[in-house]
Amino acid sequence: MDRKIRVLVAKPGLDGHDRGAKVVARAMRDAGMEVIYTGLRQTPEQIVQAAVQEDVDVLAMSILSGAHNHLFPRVMELLADKGASDVLVVGGGVIPEDDIPFLESKGIAAVFGPGTPTSATIEFIKANVKRR
Amino acid sequence: MPAKALPSALEAAASILRGDERALARLITGLEDGDPAAAGTLRALRGGSAAVGQLTAQVVGVTGPPGSGKSTLVDKLISAYRAKGLRVGVLAVDPSSPFSGGAILGDRIRMQRAEAGPGGGLDPGVFIRSLASRGRLGGLSRATAQSARALEAAGYGVVIVETVGIGQSEIDIARLADTVVLVSMPGSGDDIQVIKAGVMEIGDVFVVNKADREGSDRVVREIRAMLETGATLRQDLALRQGGAAELQPVLKTVAETGEGLPELVLALDARWAKLNASGELASRRARGAAAEARSLLAERALAELALLEPGLEEGLAMEIVRGEREVAEAAEILFSAIRK
Numbered sequence: 316m317d318r319k320i321r322v323l324v325a326k327p328g329l330d331g332h333d334r335g336a337k338v339v340a341r342a343m344r345d346a347g348m349e350v351i352y353t354g355l356r357q358t359p360e361q362i363v364q365a366a367v368q369e370d371v372d373v374l375a376m377s378i379l380s381g382a383h384n385h386l387f388p389r390v391m392e393l394l395a396d397k398g399a400s401d402v403l404v405v406g407g408g409v410i411p412e413d414d415i416p417f418l419e420s421k422g423i424a425a426v427f428g429p430g431t432p433t434s435a436t437i438e439f440i441k442a443n444v445k446r447r
Numbered sequence: 448m449p450a451k452a453l454p455s456a457l458e459a460a461a462s463i464l465r466g467d468e469r470a471l472a473r474l475i476t477g478l479e480d481g482d483p484a485a486a487g488t489l490r491a492l493r494g495g496s497a498a499v500g501q502l503t504a505q506v507v508g509v510t511g512p513p514g515s516g517k518s519t520l521v522d523k524l525i526s527a528y529r530a531k532g533l534r535v536g537v538l539a540v541d542p543s544s545p546f547s548g549g550a551i552l553g554d555r556i557r558m559q560r561a562e563a564g565p566g567g568g569l570d571p572g573v574f575i576r577s578l579a580s581r582g583r584l585g586g587l588s589r590a591t592a593q594s595a596r597a598l599e600a601a602g603y604g605v606v607i608v609e610t611v612g613i614g615q616s617e618i619d620i621a622r623l624a625d626t627v628v629l630v631s632m633p634g635s636g637d638d639i640q641v642i643k644a645g646v647m648e649i650g651d652v653f654v655v656n657k658a659d660r661e662g663s664d665r666v667v668r669e670i671r672a673m674l675e676t677g678a679t680l681r682q683d684l685a686l687r688q689g690g691a692a693e694l695q696p697v698l699k700t701v702a703e704t705g706e707g708l709p710e711l712v713l714a715l716d717a718r719w720a721k722l723n724a725s726g727e728l729a730s731r732r733a734r735g736a737a738a739e740a741r742s743l744l745a746e747r748a749l750a751e752l753a754l755l756e757p758g759l760e761e762g763l764a765m766e767i768v769r770g771e772r773e774v775a776e777a778a779e780i781l782f783s784a785i786r787k
């Protein structure tokens with residue numbers, strides 16, 4: 316069998332640009348992953364629908380707008396509704412240290428700050444993805 | 448493959464028939480990975496689907512050069528078919544990187560207007576799946592045709608398959624789709640390059656997208672001229688006698704605004720009606736399935752070859768190079784070795 320790690324890279328909320336997300340997406344491709352890139356201004360509903368239909372192992376979301384404490388938990392809730400809580404969810408963007416414990420308590424597996432090298436994100440995914 | 452469906456296969460099939468998107472998505476993953484259990488589930492699903500009298504889906508392939516507007520067009524087609532009350536499944540195939548084996552699948556991004564149903568919620572009648580070609584050089588992923596059948600059995604009345612028109616994929620798409628829409632666009636100087644000779648043959652409906660740009664009429668004329676030449680070369684009797692055979696439709700669209708979309712849908716409807724009425728649908732699908740089985744057979748044989756005594760293939764290759772053997776003999780030896 317020929318199993319690949321499938322990742323959805325999504326940008327929830329009203330952010331203005333997605334340069335960072337694109338860099339991460341390319342690095343993931345270069346690490347052999349299949350990356351579904353869905354662009355800017357996704358609603359949590361859209362993100363979860365895409366995660367389910369695309370049957371991804373990993374959902375990587377980046378938020379620059381400051382709405383993470385609302386949007387991330389909402390996505391986790393919707394994933395649970397769809398029985399898709401086994402998806403590994405990671406976050407990135409501009410997220411204050413103080414908010415990380417709260418997000419982790421909601422099921423976000425890891426939060427990567429702006430300076431994080433893409434290789435660290437990729438290593439984390441490879442080590443933590445729940446193979447089926 | 449099990450002759451009798453496993454309980455797990457029946458269960459998965461029943462979930463899919465109840466509309467469980469996650470079960471359907473899982474099945475497609477299994478097909479992509481070559482998981483034998485997935486083949487069993489697909490079998491059970493198609494059996495169950497036939498039992499409840501599910502209709503045959505119209506499988507539409509959309510292909511053409513990079514950036515010609517295929518995904519934007521698919522987005523509009525989804526809306527058009529949803530308006531007719533049909534559920535729509537989409538498979539969007541992009542090439543895998545030959546270096547890393549990974550891929551960036553970016554078609555979905557342009558299909559999100561249709562995804563949003565009326566009233567702002569999500570439309571449950573649309574299922575979009577992105578697939579990477581996984582090493583089939585320029586071709587479709589092994590699972591694409593099987594995934595199209597899964598969507599059909601799951602009750603999607605229209606299945607649209609988007610592929611970039613490069614390499615092997617054109618032949619593959621003609622095998623798996625009932626109707627091939629060849630998309631091109633004006634610009635880039637040498638317009639004939641937009642559709643390579645030979646590729647013309649697979650088109651059932653031709654679309655010149657980005658008709659808001661200069662030069663689209665010229666592209667339409669060029670395509671028509673090529674189609675006429677092709678018809679004459681084939682000595683298409685019916686055509687020359689002014690009979691029933693017609694040239695394939697060549698339509699202009701602006702996918703961004705939806706201009707020309709109603710005409711495209713009409714052309715697809717007409718083609719679908721004709722395929723069904725003439726019985727050509729069944730024979731075309733049978734040809735496609737035979738070709739698909741043959742390519743799985745080839746894959747299987749190559750996999751066997753990899754399991755043979757190490758060095759046999761390399762040894763034969765060296766003998767050919769040294770002038771001690773001919774290639775036909777080498778192939779014969781490998782063939783015998785596989786059959787053992």
Ligand SMILES: Nc1nc2c(ncn2[C@@H]2O[C@H](COP(=O)(O)OP(=O)(O)OP(=O)(O)O)[C@@H](O)[C@H]2O)c(=O)[nH]1
Nearest residue numbers: 512513514515516517518519557656657701702703
């Ligand atoms: N001017 C104009 N631009 C269009 C039209 N249709 C699509 N585009 C634009 O063309 C670009 C490519 O569109 P896509 O739909 O992604 O094209 P594609 O053929 O799916 O591209 P690939 O999947 O990358 O091969 C986008 O920027 C679209 O907005 C059109 O009718 N007119």
Ligand SMILES: [Mg+2]
Nearest residue numbers: 517518553554
């Ligand atoms: Mg596209």
